[in-house]
Amino acid sequence: MSRSGWPAGYGRVILAETDSTNAEAIRRVPLLAGPEWILALRQSAARGRRGRPWAMPEGNFAGTLVMRPTEAPDLVALRSFVAALALHDAFVDATGRAAPFALKWPNDVLLNGGKVAGILLESAGTGRGVAHLVIGIGVNLAAAPAAGEVEPGALRPVSLLEETGAVVTPEEFLDLLASAYAAREAQFTTYGFGPIREAWLQRAARLGEQITARTSQTVQQGRFETVDAQGNLVLDTPDGRRAIPAAEIFF
Numbered sequence: 493m494s495r496s497g498w499p500a501g502y503g504r505v506i507l508a509e510t511d512s513t514n515a516e517a518i519r520r521v522p523l524l525a526g527p528e529w530i531l532a533l534r535q536s537a538a539r540g541r542r543g544r545p546w547a548m549p550e551g552n553f554a555g556t557l558v559m560r561p562t563e564a565p566d567l568v569a570l571r572s573f574v575a576a577l578a579l580h581d582a583f584v585d586a587t588g589r590a591a592p593f594a595l596k597w598p599n600d601v602l603l604n605g606g607k608v609a610g611i612l613l614e615s616a617g618t619g620r621g622v623a624h625l626v627i628g629i630g631v632n633l634a635a636a637p638a639a640g641e642v643e644p645g646a647l648r649p650v651s652l653l654e655e656t657g658a659v660v661t662p663e664e665f666l667d668l669l670a671s672a673y674a675a676r677e678a679q680f681t682t683y684g685f686g687p688i689r690e691a692w693l694q695r696a697a698r699l700g701e702q703i704t705a706r707t708s709q710t711v712q713q714g715r716f717e718t719v720d721a722q723g724n725l726v727l728d729t730p731d732g733r734r735a736i737p738a739a740e741i742f743f
Contacts, residue, residue: 499674503528511537514628517558527559551634553662557627581672594697606650705739
């Protein structure tokens with residue numbers, strides 16, 4: 493499959509404006525015929541993880557992939573790694589450079605150490621299955637939010653244009669991302685999480701270094717050892733090896 497062509501089997505919707513692409517994707521679930529990408533050139537109520545507002549300067553990318561997965565919920569959640577790898581692939585395609593980019597567990601992409609993109613997964617279940625999955629992706633293509641628009645202690649926001657000089661429109665980036673995602677999705681559904689995990693670790697930020705993992709109840713510090721087969725962050729701490737399913741990571 494050529495990166496320059498739209499992947500077969502995926503729908504494509506481009507909107508001038510919506511509240512959020514994730515909310516729009518959920519509204520479209522009842523009519524969904526297959527996986528579908530939704531791009532909005534403007535969002536009026538964008539949000540990130542834990543319901544935080546997501547600042548979106550003009551020219552940036554706001555897109556969501558919505559699908560009906562068939563796997564168990566724990567496997568469905570691993571698509572955050574699939575999406576992160578696809579984002580990395582799309583950035584390399586857009587710039588011709590891999591070295592400046594890294595993946596920050598669980599859902600961010602870094603450029604020269606700053607945050608250039610984030611991923612937000614949302615799903616709804618039926619019994620033990622997942623009725624639908626939405627993968628929301630925000631990318632600072634043209635401009636980064638001001639420092640005051642991000643939470644204290646967060647990584648500095650950066651943009652693709654400011655850091656690399658690459659001029660990429662949201663529509664152009666969608667074509668790159670959709671093609672990259674389709675290739676990684678095929679890898680995931682064919683071979684499982686193993687190859688995705690290995691590829692992710694090869695691009696991981698701060699692997700082998702000391703980091704801080706913060707949840708609502710605890711703060712743990714340790715050496716970032718790996719990501720395990722369930723997608724958990726594994727830290728080597730003074731109290732032993734710890735597998736952490738969800739946390740905010742600070743360097």
